[in-house]
Amino acid sequence: MHRSQFQFPQRQRGAVLYVALIFLILLALLGITGMQVASLQERMASNYRSTNEAFQRAEGIVRQVEVEVDQTNRFVPRPGERDEERPCDDGAPVRGSAWASARAADTDPDTAIVAARMNKCTEGGGLGEGVRPQNEMSDTIWQVSSFATDRAESPTSDAAVETVFRP
Structure with missing residues (x-):
């Protein structure tokens, strides 16, 4: 049996x-993109996480004040907290997002609380029709x-929570 020898080209290209x-460059680009996505x-x-922590702190403060109001029927700020309670006849009450924006612009915006009795602001306590439900x-x-x-x-994040509470 005679074998023919394979001839390699004299010059490889x-x-x-x-x-x-090219494959190495593509893999490097894929790795860099993966690192950017992970970052x-x-x-x-x-x-x-920061937003969630701020919301939980704000909600915890609201719940503490609600418990206090439920037990004593009045709001007394704790040491270090700011009480910004305003009467109903305040000509320029700041509530909601405007109030939260003003708190965020403070030099010390850690926490702030407002508790206001709204029944002084609204006339009557209900519709006056029929019998009121037991929980009201x-x-x-x-x-x-x-x-x-x-x-x-x-701080890196802030949150505001506002509730209407009936003890």
Whole structure:
């Protein structure tokens, strides 16, 4: 049996080298893109966590004030907290998002609370028709607003919570 010997070309052109380099560049670009996506997701998760912490702090403050109002039927701010209670006849009451924006612009925006008796602001306690439901026997209505940041030192997020509460 006679074998023919395969003849290699005298000059190789290096196409395999070029293909390998192109694949290497594509893999490097894919790796860089993956790192950027992971970094972006980490920042988004951190922002979500900060926002959630600020909301939980604000909601916790509201719940504490609601418990206090339910037990004593009045609001007394704790030491270090700001009480911004205003009477109903205040010509320029600041409530809602305008109030929260003003708190965010403070030099010390850690927490703020507003608790106002709304029954002094509204006439009558109900419709006066029929019998009132058992859970609405109180004519006292409170509006409780709170503002909090995610942390006291160098905050990155803030939240405001406002509830209408009937003890």
